[in-house]
Amino acid sequence: MISYVTSELAIEIRGLTKRFGSTYAVAGIDLDVPAGSFFGLVGPNGAGKTTTLSMATGLLVPDAGTVRIGGADMWADPVAAKRRIGVLPEGLRLFERLTGAEMLSYTGRLRGLPGxxxxxxxxxxxxxxxxxGAAGKLVADYSTGMRKKITLAAAMLHSPRVLLLDEPMEAVDPxxxxxxxxxxxxxxxxxGTVVLSSHVMALVEQLCDTVAVMAGGRIAAAGAVADVRGEHAHLEDAFLHLVGAPAADEGELAWLRSSSD
Incomplete structure (x- = not known):
């Protein structure tokens, strides 16, 4: 079991499992996210990051295991658990025909906050x-970066203890x-606590203080970024070592080096 020395856990995951057909997308993982941490969840495509976050936020029912948010069980007490979180899921559908300001106004009132x-x-x-400057503009007309930012604003509006963000910087301008x-x-x-899922190692190394590496639906390593990086110069090098990235064969694609003339 992966754990950290901390007086409080923002998220506590035990035995979390999800299978699609005969394939385990998440294979019984244990994971602790310390309160107040900037936590990176990294892994190659298909590692199980999005599935894990979907279960942790109550968007997907696990086959087995538990998720506790600040001590509240996501499935036994979902109202209490979801009250503690803000979520930016991958591919979230927005209220396209509302302006940015209207979307936040609706979201806040839906959360029960005074107008x-x-x-x-x-x-x-x-x-x-x-x-x-874009508060009165329809969300349908927002750029990718603007859509990410308005979604983040909606996730933060109720002042949650934990933010769970799936690829928040993907396709976003600098x-x-x-x-x-x-x-x-x-x-x-x-x-506050941030859990950020990404496959961009440089971003995670820049922002996060703790990290978990997923591969094949399992946790390959977890802990402080410096500890996971170990003897490697960069987190990306440690990541490639942990997930067993194949080395390129110099003999393959040799035809690309020849002229087509």
């Missing part, structure tokens, strides 16, 4: 995420990526 408080928080989030990174750093500095 005046929703409006105040939404205004601050739109400003900090550099969306104030300016938007910097804004999102800065907001997430401020969030963890204030005591």
């Amino acid at each position: 005046a408080e929703v409006d105040t928080r939404a205004t601050e989030l739109l400003k900090v995420l550099d969306l104030a 300016v938007s990526a910097r804004v999102i990174s800065d907001v997430l750093r401020r969030y963890t500095a204030g005591g």
Whole structure:
């Protein structure tokens, strides 16, 4: 079992399992996420990252195992567990015919927050995420980076203890990526916990203090970034070693080096 020395756990996963047909997407993993950490969940495509996050957020029913969010069981007490989290899932469908401001207003009221408080928080989030100028623009007309930012704003609006983000920087321009990174750093500095799923090692190494490497539906390694990196110069090198990336054969594709003339 993977664990860390900490006085409190934001997320506690035990025996989490999900099978599709005869294939185990997640094969009975145990994982602890310390409260207040910036936690990276990394792995190659098909490693089980998205499936794990989907089960951890209550979007997908596991075949076995438990997930506790701040002590609340996601399946025995889903209302309490989901109250503690904000989620940015992969491929989330948005309210395309609402403006950015309207989407946040609707989301906040759906969460049961007082209208005046929703409006105040939404205004601050739109400003900090550099969306104030697009607050009256339809979400359908937002760029990829803008859509990521408005979704992050909706996830943070109710001031959750934990944010679970699936590939939050994918297809995002450098300016938007910097804004999102800065907001997430401020969030963890204030005591919040971020779980970020990504296959971009440089991003994880830059942002995260703890990391878990998934491969084949299992946890290959977990702990502080420096510990997982070990003797390797970069996290990416340790990652490639852990997942057993095949070495390229110099003899293959030799025809690419010849002229087609």
